[in-house]
Amino acid sequence: MGLLKLKGFPGTGSFPHGVHPPDNKALSANMAVEVMETPGTVTLPLLQHLGVPSKQIVKSGETVSYGQMVGKGEAFVSASLHAPIAGKVKRNAMVTLPNGRRLEAITIQADGEQIPPERIWEEVTFTQWPKDGFSDHAPMDIVNKIQESGIVGLGGAAFPTHVKVMPNDTRVIDTFVVNGCECEPYLTCDYRLMVEAPDVIVAGALLAARAVSAREIVICVEDNKPEAIKRLQDAARQTVVQVAVVKTKYPQGSEKQLVQAVVGLDIPLGGLPADVGVAVSNVQTIATVARSIVKDVPLTHRVITVSGRGICNPKNIFVPIGVSLAEVVDFCGGLTPNAARIISGGPMMGFAFSDLSAPVTKGTSGLTILTHDDVRKANETNCVRCGRCVDACPMNLVPTKLALAARYKNPEVADRYHIRACVECGSCSYVCPAKLNLVQLIREGKVQLNAWERR
Amino acid sequence: MSDTNRLIDSAMSPEDRPGRKPPFINVAPSPHISDSRAGTRRMMVDVILGLSPAIVVSLYLFRFYALKQLIVCVAACLAAEYLFVRMRGKSFTLKDCSAMVTGVILGLSMPGSAPWFVGALASVVGIGIGKIVFGGVGMNIFNPAMVGRAFVMIAFAQLMGAGAYENVTGLVDAVSGATPLSALKFNGVQTGISPLFMGVTNGSVGEVSAIACILGGLYLIYRKTASWQIPASILITVALIAGITDVAGGYQGLFLLHHLFAGALMFGAFFIATDPVTSPLTAKGKVIFGVGTGCLIMVIRLFSGYPEGVMFAVLIMNAMTPLINSWTIPKPMGQKEA
Structure with a gap:
């Protein structure tokens, strides 16, 4: 490992250990992004991100326009919500998200003239995105705009992005890493975005890096996506943005593993990338950053993948946040008769659920069936x-x-073996010949350890 | 019909809807996929495949004697597994083939001349006391085959000791003499290196051919069923100690090669010490385990009353495994130096 080096970067281009699950991306990798028509209603749970729930600022019966703020993230670690369609606010609903959280949600019924969603998608795939002349954007303006636009990490964790890019005098960010690895099997939404809209990603990377004054900007892509690499390299020509090709291995897209592969530094346990002078953000998040700053539109739509052998027509779709997953499934031709499990996200870390009335949230990267x-x-x-x-x-x-240790309820041993360092990537359960679900036991062990320490 | 089912029903494609039941949707914690190639049974089948060159050589050299030992041990192991698991009221574990592996290893480590009840008793003790009383496959501390063999080795010293390997009536000339290690130890007779390597010497039925063990062992390492660290560190340690003795005694390399290729060393290094259940988990732990086993083998071979020490060396290191595991807790990525 240590002998190899990624060309032009301090890292090796990979990380030790990891697994190689069949990626099954061929099911949807060549399906160009389709735009879903404006739905009749959208449901916006008040907590779609990590942190404090947003506060509702519209009343039932009020008329809202496209992009209007309907929920305000008041705390620092929180995010605002915006209406993805024009319409009327209905009575709040309770929804159960695939991760098991039951939350209050703002419901908007479509009403009046809608902006065709195709127009929004054309804006994303626009090839003439500016790649210089950003010097008139002050770093703090960029951060404020990101916060105002309600942007969170779209890779899945949904951590508010403005927190990551907040300039900090004590922790200098040298490298801005844009994560285009997409190591989860089946998911191809980031891949399609890189292929179809590389220019917006490069523009967004320059803007986000400017917010934290990072000197180096690296877009990382796994070597199983040659088309995306080529498109990004073309788009990044004559800019300071570099494209790093990392080895295909699960979980390469995990923040810690990616920083190790490219920058060659280990993020300390319980720490953040900022502790080693790095900021990491997903490609789709970065594309949204570019749109919010250049076009002044908030986060209202995203690309999701619907894939797996349990869906009739696997697709990548550009959807408004808040559309129900049942409508998404219908859009893809419905489930096949042998469908057995519906997963929000990919099969390694996604949540299995059964209630298709749940909406697409900011962190929904796709459905795997x-x-x-x-x-x-x-x-x-x-x-x-x-x-x-x-x-x-x-x-x-x-x-x-x-x-x-978790099975025998022994938190002391679990702690000695560093249970809290586990990122729950699922690699161990994947390879286990005894078919033990190690990750699930480890999750239980973490709870036991917390309870034991509080004793 | 619950709301959920209705939703799932509506989510089905129209052509599927008439007459069909909604798909059966289930939930479970992630990850939702697993490596279908890996399995406990697959690992055990791998071991048997890896042992096949040694089995072939043993059948060729010892004919009926090898066949007898294999059949007796495998049958007794399976019967013992069935019996003891039944006594504990657990579900049967014969399907995972682990009892079969114990039987084959035990059969291959028997002298051809041993009467049937020796192998049978070794199997019952190995499976019963060596494995099932600890909780079955995966829970045992000691290698079951070696527990069984150690028991009969002490209980039937006459039938299992060096004497058992001599005068096996009806065998080819080459294999009717003393085993190479006891010949060297007790009579100072050196067996040629090439017969040792190919296996046309006397010994326990499965361990005589170094080349067969190496071939099978490499297959196991290729399949990742056995780790490479354990055999490598055992062989290097043995070579080092034998090499020093060789230089000190002026044997011109013969002593070294003799110790490497004679006796149960290759068989033990590749098939017995690598038993995952009774060896450490981490790469570092495996190296410590291998070095310890190698040292003990040479100590027993050079200084004890026994000509061969692989079995006792492995058993002693098995007892050390939990300790080695707790010494070698790996440092998680990103942990600061203590």
Whole structure:
């Protein structure tokens, strides 16, 4: 590992351990992004991000226009919400998100003239995005605009982006890393965006890097996406933006593993990329940043992937945030009769759920619908201590020890084996020959450890 | 019909809807996929495939004697597994083939002349006391095959000791003499290196051919069923100690090669010490385990009353494994130096 070097970067282009699940991206990788028509209603849960819920600022019965703010993120770690369609605010609904959270949500019924969603998508794929002349944007203006636009990490974690790009005198950011790895199997929404709209990504990267005054800007793509690499390289010509090609391996798109692969630094346990002078943001987030600053539009739409052998027509779709997942599934031709599991996100870290009335949220990267043949069978046997989980763990832990400590309710042992360092990527469960769901046991172990320490 | 089912029903494509039930949707924690190529049974089948060159050589050299030991041990292991699992009231675990692996390894580590009840008893003790009482596959501390073999080695010293390898009636000349290691230890007779390597010497039925063990072992390492660290560190340690003794005694390399290729070293290094259940989890731990095993093998070979020490060395290091595991807790990525 240490002998190899990524050309032009301090990292090796990869990270130790990890796994190679079949990526199954071919199902949807060549499907150009389709634009979904404006839905009849949208449901906007008040908490779609990490942090404090946003505060509703519109009343039932009020008329709202496209892009109008309907929920305000008042706390620092929070994000605002905007209406993705023009319409009337209805009574608040309660929705259960795929991650199990039950939340109050603003409901908007479409009413009046709508901006055709095709126009919004054309704006994204526009090839003449400015790539210089950003010097009249003061860093703080960029940060404020990002906060105002309600932008959060669109890769899945939904961490408010303005918190990441807030200039900080004590922690200098040298490198701005744009994450285009998309290492989850099945998902191709980031790939399509890189192929179809590379210019907006480059523009956004320049703007976001300007906010934190980063000197180096790197867009990272896995080497299984040559088309995206080529398009980005063309778009980044004559700018300071570099494109780094990293090895295809799960979980390459994980923040810690990506920073190690490209910058060659380890993010300290419990720390942030900023601790090693790096900021990391997903390509789709960065595209939204460019749109909010140059075109002055908030985050209202995103690209999602609907894929898997359980859906009739796998697609990449440009959807308004808040559209119900049932409508999304219908748009893709419906489920196949052998569909067995509906997952929000990818199959490694996504949440399985059954309630399709849940809406698309800011953090929804896609739906993966697996068939009975695809899903893991829970036929557990004893751990034979083969150590495959140890060889798979990207955080260099001993998953079997952590899992068994949790099973036998021994938080002391779990702590000694550094249970809190686990990022729950699922690599250990994926390789386990005894088919133990190590990750789930480790999650339980973390809860036990917290309870034990509070005793 | 619940709201959810109605939603799922409406989400189905129109041509599927008439007459069809809604798809059966289930939920479970992530990850939702697993590596279908990996499985406990697959690992055990790998071990048996890896052992096949040694089995072929043993059948060729010892004919009926090898066949007898293999059949007795495998049958007794399967029967013991069935019996003991039944006694504990657990579901049957014969399907994972682990009892079969124990049986084959045990059969291959028997002298051809041992009567049937020796192998049978070794199997019952190995499976029963060595494995099931600890909780079955994955829970045992000691390598079951070696527990069984150690038991009969002490209980039937006459039938299992060096004497058992001599005068096996009806065998080819080359294999009717003393084993190479006891010949060297007790009589100072050196066996040629090439017969040792190819395996046309006397010994336990499966361990005589170094080349068969190496071939099978490399297959296991290629399949990642066995780690490379354990065999490598055992062999290097043994070579180092034997090499020093060689230089000190002026044997011109013969002593070194003899210790590498004779006895159960190759068989033990590739098939016995690599048992995942009873060896450490991390790469560093495996190296410590291998070095310890190698040292113990040479200590027993050079200084004890036994000509061969692989079995006891592995058993002693098995006992050390939990300790080695707790010494070698890896440092998580991003952890600051303590």
